[in-house]
Amino acid sequence: MxxxxxxxxHPLVELQGVSKxxxxxxxxxxxxxxxxxxxxxGEFVAVMGPSGSGKSxxxxxxxxxxxxxxxxxxxxxxxxxxLTRDQRAxxxxxxxxxxxQGFNLLNRTSALENVELPLIYRGxxxxxxxxxxxxxxxxxGLAGWEYHTPGELSGGxxxxxxxxxxxxxxxxxxxxxxxxxxxxxxxxxxxMELLTSFNQEQGITxxxxxxxxxxxHFASRVVQxxxxxxxxxxxxxxxx
Amino acid sequence: MLLxxxxxxxxxxxxxxxxxxxxxxxxxxxxxxxxVMVTIGGGATAQVTxxxxxxxxxxxxxxxxxxxxxxxxxxxxSFDLDDAHALYREIPAITAVAPSSSQKxxxxxxxxxxxxxxxxVDNGFFSVRNWTVQSGRQFLDSELRSGKAVCVVGxxxxxxxxxxxxxxxxxxxxxxxxxxxxxxxxxxxxxxFGSDQDDLVLxxxxxxxxxxxxxxxxxLIQVSVAEGRSTDKAKSDIEFLLRERRHISGxxxxxxxxxxxxxITKMLTGTTQILTTLxxxxxxxxxxxGGIGIMNIMLVSVTERTREIGIRLAIGALxxxxxxxxxxxxxxxxxxxxxxxxxxxxxxxxxLASLLKIxxxxxPGIMVIAFLFSAAVGVIFGFFPARKAARLNPxxxxxxx
Ligand SMILES: Nc1ncnc2c1ncn2[C@@H]1O[C@H](COP(=O)(O)OP(=O)(O)OP(=O)(O)O)[C@@H](O)[C@H]1O
Ligand SMILES: [Mg+2]
Numbered sequence: 001m002x003x004x005x006x007x008x009x010h011p012l013v014e015l016q017g018v019s020k021x022x023x024x025x026x027x028x029x030x031x032x033x034x035x036x037x038x039x040x041x042g043e044f045v046a047v048m049g050p051s052g053s054g055k056s057x058x059x060x061x062x063x064x065x066x067x068x069x070x071x072x073x074x075x076x077x078x079x080x081x082x083l084t085r086d087q088r089a090x091x092x093x094x095x096x097x098x099x100x101q102g103f104n105l106l107n108r109t110s111a112l113e114n115v116e117l118p119l120i121y122r123g124x125x126x127x128x129x130x131x132x133x134x135x136x137x138x139x140x141g142l143a144g145w146e147y148h149t150p151g152e153l154s155g156g157x158x159x160x161x162x163x164x165x166x167x168x169x170x171x172x173x174x175x176x177x178x179x180x181x182x183x184x185x186x187x188x189x190x191x192m193e194l195l196t197s198f199n200q201e202q203g204i205t206x207x208x209x210x211x212x213x214x215x216x217h218f219a220s221r222v223v224q225x226x227x228x229x230x231x232x233x234x235x236x237x238x239x240x
Numbered sequence: 241m242l243l244x245x246x247x248x249x250x251x252x253x254x255x256x257x258x259x260x261x262x263x264x265x266x267x268x269x270x271x272x273x274x275x276v277m278v279t280i281g282g283g284a285t286a287q288v289t290x291x292x293x294x295x296x297x298x299x300x301x302x303x304x305x306x307x308x309x310x311x312x313x314x315x316x317x318s319f320d321l322d323d324a325h326a327l328y329r330e331i332p333a334i335t336a337v338a339p340s341s342s343q344k345x346x347x348x349x350x351x352x353x354x355x356x357x358x359x360x361v362d363n364g365f366f367s368v369r370n371w372t373v374q375s376g377r378q379f380l381d382s383e384l385r386s387g388k389a390v391c392v393v394g395x396x397x398x399x400x401x402x403x404x405x406x407x408x409x410x411x412x413x414x415x416x417x418x419x420x421x422x423x424x425x426x427x428x429x430x431x432x433f434g435s436d437q438d439d440l441v442l443x444x445x446x447x448x449x450x451x452x453x454x455x456x457x458x459x460l461i462q463v464s465v466a467e468g469r470s471t472d473k474a475k476s477d478i479e480f481l482l483r484e485r486r487h488i489s490g491x492x493x494x495x496x497x498x499x500x501x502x503x504i505t506k507m508l509t510g511t512t513q514i515l516t517t518l519x520x521x522x523x524x525x526x527x528x529x530g531g532i533g534i535m536n537i538m539l540v541s542v543t544e545r546t547r548e549i550g551i552r553l554a555i556g557a558l559x560x561x562x563x564x565x566x567x568x569x570x571x572x573x574x575x576x577x578x579x580x581x582x583x584x585x586x587x588x589x590x591x592l593a594s595l596l597k598i599x600x601x602x603x604p605g606i607m608v609i610a611f612l613f614s615a616a617v618g619v620i621f622g623f624f625p626a627r628k629a630a631r632l633n634p635x636x637x638x639x640x641x
Contacts, residue, residue, distance in 0.1 A: 065554055065635040086558050092634075093556025104551050104638060107544070108255050118555045120244055165555070 009040030011077070012173060012205050013062055018071035019228070020057050031057040033228040034071065039207060041172075044199040046216035046236075047209045049225030055209045056101075056177055058225070062207060063098045063175045064088045076172075093121055097166030097204075099176040103158045105150040111137060111161045112146040118169050136168040137161070140194060156187040163191070167198055174198065176208040180215055192218040245561055249568035262537045263622075264577035267614040270530025271581025272588060274610040275603075277523035279589040281516030283598040288512050289505065290599075299368065300475060301499045302327075302461040302482070316495030318457035321445070323485060327461065331477045333469040338364035338462045339445060343452055347401060347441060348413040354400040358391075358414055358441045360448020368462045376408055376423030379444050387446030389419035394438040395427035412441075417451045419443060471500045527610065531617040538570075538621040546629040550637030553630070562630045563623070570622030574615040581614070582607050 020032040031054045039045055047055050060066040061073060064080060073080040075091065083091065092098075105114045115133040124132070137146055140160040150158050159179060166174055176195070180188035196218050198204045208219065216222050217236065224232035253260045304316050324339035342359040363378050365371070373392060383390050391414070398407050407421045428437040449456055465474045475498050482496055545566075552562050585607075593600035629637050 060635045063554075065638075066633050086560075089553065089556055089558050091556075092554065096556075098554055100554075100638070104547070104554070106548060106551060113251075117552070120248065121552075121555060121557050121561065123244065 009042065011038050011074070012041045012043075013076075014038045014072075014074040015058070015061070015068075016072040016074070018058075018061060018068045018073060020054070020061065020066070021069045031228055032061075032068070035228070035230055037223065037230060037233075039205065041205055042199070042203055043221055044196065044206045044219045045208070046219035046222045047207060047225060048211070048213075048216055048222060049231070053225040054228040055225050057228075059175050059177045059207065059209055062173075063096055064092050065098070093118065094169070095172045097169065097171035097174045099159070099162050099166045099174070099179045101178040101181050103150070103155075103162045105158060105161055105165075107151070108149055110147045110149055111142060111153065111164075114150070114161055115165045115168050118165060122169065132168055133164075136164040139167070140164045141190070155182045156184075156191075159183060159187075159191065160194075163194065167202075167204065170202065171204065173205040173207065176206065178209050178211070180210065180212070185214070188212070188215060242564070245564045246568055249565045249572060252565070252569055253572060256541075259537055259541055260573055263534055263573045263618065264580065266530045266533035266537065267574055267577025267618060268530075268581040268584060269533070270527040270614045270617075271578050271607075271610040272585035273526035273530070274520075274523035274613075275582065275585035275606055276588050276592065277519035278516065278606040279585070279601065279603055280592055280596070280598070281512070281519040282601045282603055283593050283596075285509055285512040285516055286601055287598045288508050298465045298467065298471060299501050300463050300465060300471060300478065301504075302463070302478060302496060303499070304459060304496050317486070318455075318459060319461055319496075320456050320458055323482065324458065324461050326485060327463060327478060327481065330481055331474060333465050333474040333477070334463045335466045336364045336367045336464040338362065338368040339458045339460070340365060340462070341445065341448055341453055341457060341459050343448075345415040345441075345452065347397060349401040349410060352401045352403075354397060356394075356397050356439050356441055358443060358448065358452060360445040360452070361442050362445050365442065365462070368464045371428075372426040373423040374426040376421070378423065384444045384446065387444055387450050389417060389447060389451070390422045390444070391419045392423035392425060392442040393421055394425050394440040396436050396439040397441055398424055414441060414443070415452060419447070471502070475500060527613055530614060534614070534617050535621040538618075539625060545626065546632075546637050546640040549626065549629040550632070550634050550640065553632075553634035553637060559630045563627055566626035566630075567619065567623050570619045571615070573622070574618030575611075577618070578611040578615055582611065585610075 015035050015037040018032055018035045018037075019030065022029045022031055035054075035058060037058075047058070049055050057066070061068050064075075067081065075095070080088065080091070106117070112130070112133050115136050116129050119129045119132060134143075134146060137143060140163050142157060142160055142164065145153065145157065148157075150161070153161065159182065163176070163179065166176075174195070179195070180191050183191065192215055195206055195208065199206050206219075208215075210216055219236055221233070221235050223230055224234075302319070304318050319339065321339060324337050328334055328337040338361060340359050340361045342357050344355060345358045346353050346355050347358075348354075359365075362384050366373065366378055376392070378392065379390065382388070391412070393401075393407060393412075401407070401412060402410070407424060410421050411418050412421060425438065425440075425442075430436060443452075445458075463474075463478070465471050478498050479494060483494065486495065488494065549562055553559075590600050629640070632640075
C-alpha cells in the first residue's frame with residue numbers, strides 16, 4: 001500500500017545520477033557514485049547503511065548545504081544546481097529543516113533564542129517569534145527550559161532544541177542526520193515518536209539517517225546505502 | 241532586515257562579554273596613547289614658541305665663528321669693545337648694544353658656594369635682554385669705566401648663597417676676587433630647555449676682562465633693532481660692517497654669525513617637532529600593538545565564529561546578512577572603544593599637561609585619525625575572516641575546526 005502511495009504521490013525531492021567527489025587527484029574520494037532517489041510529499045524515509053557509505057553526504061546535498069559534483073538535484077521540480085547561492089539560502093530558509101548529528105546550537109544562547117533564529121531570518125515579528133518558538137519547544141517537551149543555554153542541557157534535550165529549531169518554520173521537509181545517535185534507547189524512542197507525530201499530524205516529509213533497525217521501524221520506507229550507491233529501497237511494510 | 245541584523249549583532253556583543261571587552265580595551269589603548277602623546281608634543285612645541293616670542297623678535301645675537309657641526313672649533317678672532325661701539329655708531333636701526341663675555345666660576349659667600357656663570361656686561365645688557373633690577377641698581381658709568389668690583393646677581397644665586405639673608409652690599413667671592421652686590425635681578429624662571437635663566441652673576445665688562453678672563457675678548461654682542469625696522473636689513477648691515485672691520489675679503493666666508501630670533505625659533509621648534517614626531521612614532525607603535533591585540537582576539541574567535549556562521553547559513557541566512565551582522569558588530573565595538581579612548585585621552589592629556597606645566601592644546605585632527613585607524617583595524621579584522629567564512633559552503637563552515 002505504501003509503495004502505491006509512493007508512485008502516485010507528488011515528487012518532493014529527486015536525485016538523478018548524483019555523485020560527489022571529495023578532494024582531488026590521487027586523494028580524491030568518491031563518496032556518492034550516481035545516486036538516484038525520489039522522495040514524495042508526506043513520506044517518512046529512513047536512510048541506513050554502513051559507516052562511510054555516503055549517507056551524510058547525501059543528506060547534506062538534499063539539505064542544500066553542499067553541492068553535488070555531478071548529477072541533478074530537483075526540489076519540487078526546480079533544479080537546485082541552477083540556483084544562485086542566495087536562492088539556495090532562501091530555499092533552506094523557507095522549505096528545509098535540518099537536524100545535525102552534532103546538534104549545532106549556538107553556544108551561550110538560550111534554547112528560546114536558538115529556536116527563534118530561523119524566524120528572525122524570516123522576518124517574523126518579536127511577539128509572534130516568541131510564541132512560535134515557545135510552542136515549538138513545548139512540542140518537543142521542553143516547556144520550562146526556554147532560558148537554558150545548550151551548556152545547561154543534556155544531550156537529549158539539546159537534540160530536542162535542535163529539532164524544535166528545525167520544525168519551528170513548519171518546513172516542507174525535515175532532514176535529520178542520526179538524530180538519535182547520541183541518545184539512549186528510551187530517549188531515542190521519544191524522539192522517534194515526536195518525528196512520527198510531525199509526519200502524521202503536520203504532514204512534514206521526513207528523511208532520517210539512522211544506524212538502528214529499531215528506529216528505522218518508525219519510518220514508512222527504508223533506503224539502504226552501500227559504497228555511495230542505493231543498494232535497496234523498500235517500503236517498511238515489505239520488510240515486516 | 242537591517243534592524244534585525246543590528247539587533248543580532250548587539251546580541252552577539254552582549255553574549256561574548258570577554259571578547260567584546262578585550263576588543264574595546266585594545267582600541268582604547270591604541271587611540272588614547274596616540275592622542276595623549278601627540279597632544280603633549282604639541283603643547284611642548286607651543287610653549288617653546290611662546291617663550292621665544294616673549295623674548296622679543298627684535299633681538300639679534302652676534303657670535304664669533306662659523307656655524308659648524310659639533311666638535312669643531314673656530315679659530316676666528318674674538319670681537320672687541322670697539323666692534324660693539326662701531327655697530328651702535330654706524331647702524332642707525334640699532335637702538336641698544338650689549339657686548340658680553342661669560343665664564344663659569346664658583347661664587348662663595350661665607351660657607352656657601354655655588355657654581356654659576358659670570359657675565360661681563362655693560363648697562364645695554366639689561367635693556368637688550370629685558371632684565372629688570374628688582375632691588376638695588378644697575379652699574380654706574382664710573383664703575384663700568386674703572387672696572388670696579390661690583391655685581392648684580394640673579395635670583396637663583398641669591399637663594400643658593402644667601403638663603404633668607406639680605407644680599408645687598410654683601411661681598412661675595414667670584415673665583416679669585418671679591419665684589420660687592422649692588423643689585424638683584426627679577427626672577428625669570430626656567431627657559432625652554434629647563435636651564436635656569438636666573439643662575440647668573442653680572443659684573444662690569446671691564447671688571448670681567450681684568451679679573452676673570454684676563455683678555456679683551458668679547459664673545460657675544462647682542463643688539464636691539466628699533467621697532468618697525470627690518471631685522472633682515474639690520475642683519476646685512478651688521479654683516480657688512482663686521483666683514484670690513486675684520487678684513488674679510490669678498491670671496492671669504494664670514495667668521496662670525498648673526499642670528500635673529502626667527503632662526504632660533506625655527507631651530508627650537510624644529511627640535512620640539514622632532515620630539516613630537518618621536519612621540520608620535522611611539523604612539524603609532526602603541527596603536528599598532530593595540531591593533532594587533534584586536535586582530536588576535538578577532539582571529540582567535542574565528543573558529544567558533546566560523547561554526548556560528550555555518551549554523552546561520554544552514555538555517556537560511558544570506559551571505560550578506562551574515563556579513564552585515566559582523567560588520568555592525570565590529571563597527572559598534574570599534575566606535576565604542578574609540579569614544580572611550582578619546583575621553584580617556586582627553587582626561588589624561590589635561591592632567592599630564594598641568595603636571596608638566598605645558599599648555600593643553602585640543603587637537604581634533606589626531607583624534608579623528610586615531611579613531612579611524614582603530615575603527616579600521618577592528619572592522620578589517622572583524623570583517624574579513626567573517627567574509628571568508630560566509631563564502632564557504634554551509635557544511636564546510638560547520639565542519640571548520
Ligand atoms: N569533507 C570531506 N572531505 C573528504 N572526504 C569526506 C568528507 N566528508 C565525507 N568524506 C568521505 O566520504 C565518504 C562518505 O562519508 P559520509 O559522511 O557521507 O558517510 P556516512 O555514511 O554518513 O558515514 P557515518 O555513518 O559514519 O556517518 C567517507 O569515506 C568519508 O571519509
Ligand atoms: Mg554520517
